[in-house]
Structures are given as structure tokens and as C-alpha cells.
Amino acid sequence: MNQLTQYYADTLRAAARGGGKVVPRGGGSKDFYGRATVGEILSLADYRGIINYDPTELVLTARAGTPLAEIEALLAEQNQCLAFEPPHFGSGATLGGAVAAGLSGPRRMQTGPLRDFVLGTKIMDGRGDILKFGGEVMKNVAGFDVSRLLAGSLGSFSLILEVSVKVLPRPPYEATLRMAVPEAEALARLNSWGGQPLPLAASAWYDGQLTLRLAGAHAAVDAACSKLGGSRLEADAASAFWNSVREQQDAFFGGGEALWRLAVPTTAAPLSVPGRQFIEWGGGLRWWKSDAPASVIRSAAQAVGGNATLFRGGDRRDERFTPLPLAQLRLHQGLKKAFDPNNVFDASRLYAELA
């Protein structure tokens, strides 16, 4: 592994001398995400392996290139899981890539997003120096929380070498309910249920059908099922459905239009955007398949206090994420410079103005 880190450092320093750019890459399963990259791919696929896993400490530490599938299989042996259900989007998905992309799956509203689970990291900054932040304990307020800053940073200012994540027991019991409800009514119900002590662990609304996942103590799930109504899906069908949502294999995600990801307050009224819509996260995540201009979709999201990301399709040279206000952008540039003074990491994948 030391040879690999030496190679990474050499590559970064060479890029600094030659004015080139470096694009860190795990399994490449999320190559589609963000703007088109510029620069030399630096693969972390070989920088892999689980370094430490103690189920009773609820922590796992692995090198960035470790496949998510390998980690999840190991956790499953101990009846544990990555509770934020990171989407893989391909067989090669890695832990480092998941953190760099910062994406969470269907259970996000119940358990919190990926960044909540990042406890520690080992990184290489743009100077080629190896730095360690955070650690393997749940509660740690020594120093700034650089580890969580890396979540969703898309390799724009550092190379993630190792990550320690908090893991959780798998819920002892699950059930999935489906009911026919129009959009506005579904949103109202989801927000109302969200304020009650119910074991809601995922929601999906599409085409007048609301699907709910409940997870927790057996008795609590059964009690919630009788309270919420609808028809119960068979376990296999339920598991296949939630996997198709997490991995975007559901029929909704097919078709030629661009896929937009709108993160909005859960209480936002139904959005009026041309196209088809799929709602997750209790109303907080609204996917649109639409060929409407970016300005139309962005303003629909911003009007309700949210933001819109062009997730798949469209022109990779355009802005994909909602542009930052000027003061925010300056701060991003300042932080980028702190970690990467020679600007060797390609930040244009996140924002053209950050490059």
C-alpha cells in the first residue's frame, strides 16, 4: 500500500509541476455524476481492503477502493449494515467513491445522510501529504470536522485514502405497504406521519401509488401496518422494489429524458414541472424525468427553498449542480486552496467556477 500512496503522491506532485489535473476514481460506477471531468484518472481500485471491523464498536474502517459489496457482505454476516443505504450504480462501487459522491439511499430520512456516518478519514491533500482526521469513535469533537467535509466533495480537493464509518444493526423486522393516493394527499400524509413515532424507513410515490417501508421492532412494525392501511407486499417483492429504487433500476428511471434530482423541503407543495415524477424521502427528494430547460427546473426547486441537480443525461459541460451564491463560492474556493494550493484536483466536476 505504501508503494501505491507513493505513486499517488508522485502523480499529484507531477501534476502540480506540469499544470495538469488529477481525477480520483474508485470503481467508476458514478462516472456519470457531475460535470465532465478534466485530467488524468487516478485509480484507487487497488487501494483496497478492510482495515478494522469490530461489530460491537459499530465501526468499520476500510481503504477507499474497497468495494461496497464486500463491505456490505461482511456487515451482513454480523447482521449489521450501512444504514444510509448508499446507491452502488454498478458492481464496482467503492467506499471512497460513495463518500466522494455523498449520495444516500431510501432510508436517509430515518437514519440520516451518508455524512452523518463518516467518523474519520485518511486523505492525501494536493501537496501529496497524508493527513488523518476524526477517528473510530462515535463522539469526537477534537479539531474541525474535515471528514464530513469530504462527503459529496467529488474529489475536488483531496484524495480519500481511508474511511471509518459508523455501522448499525439491521432492523429486526421490515414490512412494505402500498396504497393508491394522489400526490398532494401522499405528501400531506408523509409529513403528518413523519411527526409521529412511527418506524417509517422509506417512502416512494409514483403514478398515484405510495409505497412505504417500515422497519424496527416486530410488534411496532405490525402496529404501524394496521394503523397506516394499504396492502402489504411479499418480502421478496418488497426487497426487490426498494433495491430498484436505490439503484435506479425501476422503470421510471428508464427513457430518454434527462433525470433531475430535486432536493426540497418535505412540506413543499407538488411541483409543476413538465415531465414525469418519482418522489422519495417523505417528499424531500423529487426525481423528474424531463427535457425542460434547466432554468425552468431550477427555479421550480428554488421557489420552494430547494435545489436541482441534473443527475443523468443532458450536456456534461453545463452546470449540473445549483450554482452557489457568491459568498459561498468564495468560501469554497478558499477551502479548496487550503487543501489543494496548486489546484491539481479537478474541481470542475462540481462547479466550473471552482476549477
Add this chain to the structure above:
Amino acid sequence: MNDATSVDSAPGIKEPDFSGIDRAALFAELARVLPADCLLIEHEDIKPYECDGLSAYRELPLAVALPREEAQVAAVLKICRKLGVPVVARGAGTGLSAGALPHKFGVILSLARFNRILKVDPAARLAVVQPGVRNLAISEAAAPFGLYYAPDPSSQIACTIGGNVAENSGGVHCLKYGLTVHNLIALRILTIDGELLELGSRAPDTPGFELLALFTGSEGLLGVVTEVTVKLTPKPQLAQCVLAAFDDVVKAGDAVAKIIAAGIIPAGLEMMDQPATAAVEQFVRAGYPLDAKAILLVEADGTPEEVAEEIAAVRKVLDGAGATEIRVSRDENERLKFWAGRKAAFPAAGRISPDYYCMDGTIPRRRLGEMLEAITQMEHKYGLRCINVFHAGDGNLHPLILFDANKPGELERTEEFGAEILELSVRLGGTITGEHGVGFEKINSMCVQFASPELTMFHRVKQAFDPAGLLNPGKAVPTLHRCAEFGRMHVHHGQLPHPDLPRF
């Protein structure tokens, strides 16, 4: 105090010298933007601000600003930026790490008057509050809607949410409900330039870097919070507590691991050692078994069905782990009685000893036995007693070192005892602070936790927010110069002829 001129010059090598500040100009400018009742400069007025909850460290500031409006906060910051004056933001001053200790040449910026709850939105399950609102006041305002704010630091009746953000405060329910960082939705902050920024948003994802997480726990070094949007959680219908006694602390520690291994995440999971149990029992008579070497408190919450299922599972694990006695709270009164002892640990320490010093290291749970054994040895080494309470679920240990500040040398020995516990926490794979923050208190221990490259990076991150280094200087992140001094002292430690000499 010049801003960094070259792209990659390393900041944070030496502490800047602020002694040349023009006080007259500072007072005149502050008086221009603040009404008379919002600015304190007389000795008797600023005296109450000389320390926070850790009163061992005291310093008088040049002035205390108590603004009422956000625009006044921005104006104070702009003045300090212009004149190069340090700014120390302060909430209720309940912190335990001297994070709000005044700077000798600086201004205390008190947010105490920002005490309004601006909105409780039950449908969206959030509250928008000003930074000076007390932690518990948020839960009280949310209670009519069946909601509450989950993080519950022990000072929750007094501490402010702004202070909680600065420290990333925890509490006894963190394992299940998270720390402050997990329960924040958005922050409105002012930079040292007086510029407003929104971090996070009501949408579940915000574009760009995770600045909300970076800012949380930054101890007033990056900006000043002027508004906080917090997540509200549905109040569990029921909570029930199990009290288990053990004849050995290691067995109690193993029982904690077995609970987690059984797939249970209790709402609370606390441990107390025998001296701690004895101390609180004299004080509150919680009915704790005094012959036990350690007791565990395990709380389950949720629907009645969930609680029944979890309590049964916990009981089974505790039985198998060799508990000598297991009691399950039969009603709310009994549950509160079980907790009364744990919650009285600090005041009980204050009752059995003139002074006590609370440490805050976190360690991997499996190392608990080693840690407690080492603490016992340190008690002999330093000639001081220590009682131990432990957020066992998340490995956060609060040893309370008992001492008498009136006895010459005891405070210094206590500090050395504490520093040795923190060094061991780091060696065991943990951290010097789980929830109280570094502040001024643990600034030297940061040199043990982090090497120079990491410390330099922290200074660089600070520089991106605060190029002139005016926000809470001398706290949280030590300069490399300071660490070098500290390291040199450590090498010679033990050979010093006068162990009670002041350190700096």
C-alpha cells in the same frame, strides 16, 4: 496580523501579538454602533464574563458587547476586523473547556439577547431559533406538537443552542439520536467580515461542500451563529430503564458490547463505577446497589410494543453477561429515580470534594477495562481520587478527579492527571474530547492527538473563513510553536524539581 500573502504559506505557527490594540478607537467605534446598554467596559460589568463553566481559567476582556440585532453583530465584527481585535462569541457560558474564556485584548460577543424562538413548524418537524435560546426551551416549545429536540447535554436547562452548535454538544441519548451535528438543518452565520452565509437548508441536501458539518463543533473559530434551524423528533410514547449491577467493571463493559452485538441500540446506555455510585447514593438515595463494582443503566424508548420487545432482549443479554442484579423501572417515577443518581454525579462529586475536574475522553468501548485500571494507578501516582461515569454506549468517559484548589499544587497535579488520561485515550485509539470541546483547557492535549500537518491544515481551514485569525484565537487548535513548547516540557517531565511550577 497581515493576511497570508503567498498561496501556500503555513499559518498557525505562532500566536499573533494583539497587545498593540488601540482601545480608545475600539471603544469609540463600538459605542457608535451599540446602544449604551449593549456595551460593557467597566471592570465590575465585565467581571461576570471572566470565565465560563470551567472557572479554573479566568481572564478579563477589553469589552463585552451584548447586541440585540443581527445588524449590530455584523457591525461589531466589522469593527473588530478593521481594528484587528479578537472576538470571543459566548452563549450562556456553561461550557466545560474554557472555550468562551475571554481574550485579554479582545471583545466578548454575547448572544444572550438573541433568545427568541422564531418558529416551530410541526408539519416540517423543525424549529427556527435564535442562538441564545436555551436547549430545553426548544423542547418545551415543541412539546404541544408531540415533538422535541433530541440532543440533551447535562446543562440543557441553561446552555444555549448557539453554544451547542459551537461545541457539537452531546448528551445521554446520542447513541440513538445523534449529536448536535445530526440534528441541525440549517445555520445562518456571520463571518468575521460581517458577511451573512446560510449553511445547510431545509432541503435534505445542499449543493456544494458540507459546510454545515464543518462549522458544527468549530468552537467559535469560523464564524458567529445568528440563527439555527433544528430538527424536531417525535416524542417516544414510552421510556423504560433497566438498572443492572455487576461485581466487576470489565464484566459490565462486556455486557455493553453484548447489548450492541445483539443488535440493540438503546436510547441511553450509561455506566458508573463503585466510587461514583457511592458518591451519588449519599446525595440522592437513588437506591443503587452499593456492593456492585459497576452499574449499568439501559434505557429503551418507543411505542409500548417496541419498548417491551427491547427490554426483554436487554434483560436476556444482561442475564447472560453475569449481572448480579437486574431491575426494570415499573413506572415513570422509578425510571426517573434510576436516572436521578446518574444525573447527580457531578453535584455529588462537588459535595464529597471541595473541587472536581471533569474529563471528557472517548475510547473504543473494548478498552474500558484498561482505561479504568490505568486511572486507578494514576490515582496513586497523583495522590488524588477519581470517580468514573461513562456514556458507555458511545465510549465517552467522564472521569471526575477530586481535588482541593486551596491546597498548594493540587490543581496542577489534577491537570497533569487529566492530561495523562487524555493521552491514554489517544493511545487506546480514542480522542481527547467527546463532547465538551477543546477550548483553552485541552489545547495542549491537541498536540498529542494531532501531528503538525493536521494542525496546520486546521489553521488553513480557519484561514479560509477568518484570514486574520481574530475569531476565538488561542483556542481549539494550538499553534505549532505551542506544541513545540509543550513537547519540550513533556520530555523533561518527571525530572522537574518543582512539579507545582506554573506551566507557562
